[in-house]
Amino acid sequence: MKILITGGAGYIASHTNIELLKEGHDLILLDNFCNSVPESVKRVEELSGKKLKFYEIDLLEVDKLDKMFAEEKYFDAVIHFAALKAVGESVEKPLDYYENNIAGSLNLYKAMKKYGVKNFVFSSSATVYGDPEETPVKEDARIGATNPYGHTKAMMEQILLDAAQAYNWNVVILRYFNPVGAHGSGRIGEDPEYPANLLPFVSQVAAGIREKVIVFGDDWDTIDGTGVRDYIHIVDLAKAHVKAVDKLSNDKGSFIYNIGTGRGYTVLEMIKAFSKACGHEVPYEVGPRRAGDIAEVLADPTKANNELGWKAEYGLEDMVNSAWKWQSMNPKGYRE
Numbered sequence: 001m002k003i004l005i006t007g008g009a010g011y012i013a014s015h016t017n018i019e020l021l022k023e024g025h026d027l028i029l030l031d032n033f034c035n036s037v038p039e040s041v042k043r044v045e046e047l048s049g050k051k052l053k054f055y056e057i058d059l060l061e062v063d064k065l066d067k068m069f070a071e072e073k074y075f076d077a078v079i080h081f082a083a084l085k086a087v088g089e090s091v092e093k094p095l096d097y098y099e100n101n102i103a104g105s106l107n108l109y110k111a112m113k114k115y116g117v118k119n120f121v122f123s124s125s126a127t128v129y130g131d132p133e134e135t136p137v138k139e140d141a142r143i144g145a146t147n148p149y150g151h152t153k154a155m156m157e158q159i160l161l162d163a164a165q166a167y168n169w170n171v172v173i174l175r176y177f178n179p180v181g182a183h184g185s186g187r188i189g190e191d192p193e194y195p196a197n198l199l200p201f202v203s204q205v206a207a208g209i210r211e212k213v214i215v216f217g218d219d220w221d222t223i224d225g226t227g228v229r230d231y232i233h234i235v236d237l238a239k240a241h242v243k244a245v246d247k248l249s250n251d252k253g254s255f256i257y258n259i260g261t262g263r264g265y266t267v268l269e270m271i272k273a274f275s276k277a278c279g280h281e282v283p284y285e286v287g288p289r290r291a292g293d294i295a296e297v298l299a300d301p302t303k304a305n306n307e308l309g310w311k312a313e314y315g316l317e318d319m320v321n322s323a324w325k326w327q328s329m330n331p332k333g334y335r336e
Contacts, residue, residue, distance in 0.1 A: 001245060002026045002074065004117075006059065006108060007081030008052075009036035011190045012123065012176075014044050015183055015238035016079065021048040023242055028072060031082065032058035035192075039334035043187045059104030069115045077119035077248055078112060079241060080105065083152070086196040087127065087292075090149035101152035102159075109163050118168065119248040120160065121241060124175045126230075126260070126297060128154040136230075136300035139175070139256045146292050157256075164254045171253075172244040177230040177260030177299045179237050181319040182326035189326030190234075191333035199231070199319070202271055203327040206278040213282060215267050217289035220296075226267035228296035230260040233314035233322070243308040260299025261312040270320070277320040 003020065007013050008029030017027055021044075029041060029052055038054075045052055057064045059082055069075075083101045084090070090097045112120065127150035128143050145151045157173055164171045180199040182189030195201040204210045218225035240259045247255060265273075268284075275282045305311050 001076035001249070002028065003245065004028050004030065004072075004075045004078045005081065006030050006078065007036070007083065007123075008054070009033065009038065009040045010081055011036075012179060012234065012237060013079075013081045014040045014188045015234045016241045017044050017052070018048055018183065018188075019235070019238045019242050020245070021050055025245070027052055028075070029054045030057050030068065032056065034058075035085070037191070037334045040188060040191070047183070047185060047187055059107050060100070062107050065107055065111050066114070069111045074115065075117045077121065077245060078108070078117055079121040079123070079245075080108060081123045083123070085149065087147050087149045088196060090147055090152070094148040097148045097152050102155055105156045106159065109160065112169075113163070113167055118170055120164075120169055120171045121244045121248070122157065122160055122171065122173045124157055124173050125150065125153045126175050126177045126258070126299065128157065128175060129297070131294045132297060135296055136262055136298040137258065138300045139258055139303055161254055170248050170251070171255070172247055173254070173256045174240055174244060174259050175256065176237060177232055177258070177297075179234050180231045181233045181235070181314070181322040183235065184322060186322075186325040186329040189323070189330065191330075191335075198229075198267060198270060199274070199323055202274045202282055203323050205284075206274060206280070206282045206324065207327050207331060209331070211283070213271060213284040214287045215271075215284050216287055216293060218286045219289075222266055222295055224266050224268045227293060228264040228266050228298070230262065230264050230298040231270070231316070231319060232260050232312055233319050236312040236314050240304065240308065240310050243310040247308055255307065257304040257308060258299040258301050259304060259310075260301050262299055262301050264296060264298045265316060273316050273320045274324065277317075277324040
């Protein structure tokens with residue numbers, strides 16, 4: 001299949017590109033490099049042995065987007081990764097998030113309609129559930145995002161589902177839990193200048209780039225008082241997108257899947273596991289809870305297991321070891 005990958009130079013997209021290329025798909029990448037760099041595309045090409053066609057376009061640039069669709073003539077499917085993605089930043093800059101994520105997606109959906117593209121995989125998030133009434137969370141749980149980033153993902157989902165019904169599109173929505181780790185080669189991985197998520201921050205502390213990890217509260221109702229999350233290895237997540245594309249080839253309609261392991265780890269368990277991976281203690285300090293945090297959230301991945309034929313294969317040791325390998329081999333990320 002000929003597949004357009006928006007946000008094609010990003011962390012999740014880079015790993016997904018590797019898995020899609022293994023299956024023989026033809027990829028066209030689009031990115032504006034607002035939170036990624038061209039080096040990641042170069043390394044995917046090196047690892048896959050294939051040259052990728054790339055467009056440097058922002059989805060808010062309607063004319064450039066239209067020109068690209070016209071040049072390519074058709075796509076069998078679109079996988080939409082492009083979005084601003086930091087929860088904290090979204091609270092500080094909500095209008096930026098609504099403009100970039102909602103308006104950008106609308107432009108993409110309109111281009112799909114104009115050029116007759118009917119198959120779509122959407123990169124969504126467990127943040128759409130907010131503070132769920134029960135955990136593990138099933139796909140039919142109440143949508144209750146608690147921050148602008150989560151609201152944009154929920155809105156993007158709803159607009160997409162409405163469009164799919166109106167225009168006879170086939171859609172797979174993947175709600176990610178907490179992607180971590182890196183490719184086994186150590187050549188591609190997560191590269192934030194200032195980490196917004198736990199594991200990249202732990203990794204930079206382990207490498208001596210930052211002084212210590214701040215643990216936001218140790219008085220939650222969990223086994224050690226720290227928050228519990230469902231972490232998923234990035235390669236497992238990437239393979240879920242291959243399964244989603246296969247689903248679009250075989251079935252018509254709209255489908256929503258949780259992509260997680262169903263197994264949770266506390267913040268302290270993650271720090272301890274990373275300390276083992278890097279061979280020394282990772283310093284941390286307990287601070288106050290963050291506003292909007294919750295004690296625990298886990299995926300119920302049963303539907304994805306049964307309908308997509310997908311299941312997470314990697315465990316915690318694989319996650320932290322691959323993250324440390326990436327950090328060790330790329331102490332300044334892609335920006336060396």
